[in-house]
Amino acid sequence: MVSTFLSSPSVDLSQIRLEIRSLQAQLVTWRRQLHQRPELGFREELTAEFITEKLKQWGIPHQTGIARTGIVATIAGNRPGRVLAIRADMDALPIQEQNEVSYKSQHDGVMHACGHDGHVTIALGTAYYLSQHRDFPGTVKFIFQPAEEGPGGAKPMIEAGVLKNPTVDSIIGLHLWNNLPLGTVGVRTGALMAAVETFEVIILGKGGHGAIPQQTIDSIVVGAQVVNALQTIVARNIDPIESAVVTVGAFHAGNACNVIAASAHLKGTVRYFNPNYAGYFKQRIEQIVAGICQAHGATYELNYQPLYPPVINDGAVADRVRSVAETVVESPIGVVPNCQTMGGEDMSFFLQEVPGCYFFLGSANSKIGLDYPHHHPRFDxxxxxxxxxVEIFVRYVEQG
Structure with missing residues (x-):
């Protein structure tokens, strides 16, 4: 696949595009430097140092150490206008990289397997361009956020005041997306990504000999019924027009073939788009677990954690992103509206505070093997x- 961004004669070769094109080699260098030194959530010291070094070099005012490793930089345009925030997450994943490339991770067991090195690079490229071309209205705040992959850096950054002084009017952000081919953009009004909630259930039965079950309360039997019954929440309690997922991803119990396990440990996740379901799944899961345990004489412990709310895009901001994207990407697919995913993102906390839009930027190129999924050890x-x-962000800013 040959990128139309670089080669198509029909592309608008405006001054903005020409100057951003001249930055491409530098962008690649920055991304590869970041890729080689990945760091987990709230430990992004080297990444923060890299960002800070560039901002200092370009004379861009910034604050460091927000929510431990977060950074906020501010660039004021030469014309009055509103305050726009651009958010980029910085953290990597606990994955051993299997790519054999010159820029392979140098940190054992840690890898940028979700594209956050690209997010930081794009934000830096945008900041550099705007620092050199200030004929735009308003002010742009760049929020470099730690710990998106967990336990979540957006909320503590908001609590630290990153949306104030000056007050942010709207916010945008992107996620490189290997589920879409290069040269496409996924943007939609409303729910883009799902709420993320997790649960752990410990079922407490009564252990005993496998040949004398009448003396026991079999936690495995109880747990199996819980797993099956939880599937009825989506099948029979949720409006079929809505989308939701209840997944039990772990079930641990027992360690011998002739021993009835005294306890069983289940772990799972819940996903949904409609914010009106907040709180519902916790209530329903507990009802099911309690009822089944009571029927068998078992007891239980439930730990339920709502992590991220759904990512809900503002209609006006999404329309503007879509309009800008249509001027940047040129492919037979172009802008894709049907791009929802049950994956979660703590960009959602920013979007709860101010109107904004989070969108996907297609980054896969199957012809050269760059189409492994996110969180895969060969992701690239x-x-x-x-x-x-960079061009999408710059054009959005310069539209005012």
């Missing part, structure tokens, strides 16, 4: 997308 993306991301 077509770096042509870096310039595309």
């Amino acid at each position: 993306f077509d770096e042509t997308v870096l310039g595309m991301g």
